[in-house]
Amino acid sequence: EAGVAQSPRYKIIEKRQSVAFWCNPISGHATLYWYQQILGQGPKLLIQFQNNGVVDDSQLPKDRFSAERLKGVDSTLKIQPAKLEDSAVYLCASSLNSRGGYTFGSGTRLTVV
């Protein structure tokens, strides 16, 4: 089966600019997650979707981050305006259900200068 697709692979922007990341989960996976991984740390959950509804966005900095999952398939994560501390790898994952394990994409490495 095809894996979780993410784009772009790399992005360099200046602070205060905006950026968007795209994720296409495994076909049939109802649950989609966005994680932020800062260098040397484990991934941290930003937002979880069940189909096209938000289940958990308690750790999403809502003043600058937003995410949507239209039609319950693809998802986009946006940062506006970006700060230097947003430099990280942004990982998308999907799962069939909470007991079935998670599959991660290759991630988008964001550098804010």
Place this chain on the structure above:
Amino acid sequence: KQEVTQIPAALSVPEGENLVLNCSFTDSAIYNLQWFRQDPGKGLTSLLLIQSSQREQTSGRLNASLDKSSGRSTLYIAASQPGDSATYLCAFSGGGADGLTFGKGTHLIIQP
């Protein structure tokens, strides 16, 4: 709030040794445990999944165990190879949320 600790943070050993990576967690109300491997600049590759009703899983040279009562999981790597060099992350889901809570990882180097 679930907290996950991985020990050691880094490990460097000669090829051929058997290894144990440790992971501890604070909340025993978990749905499942998953071990991942992350190569530099890459995403996460799932290695083993242990559901809450299970105690261990095996895949090739890898064996993972889960002891909920003590709040521990271990990943055992037999006959290590240079290709095993990577960062190994453990993660738990549970406590009413499906999202994974990760440790910081163990950076493993296998010397040829």
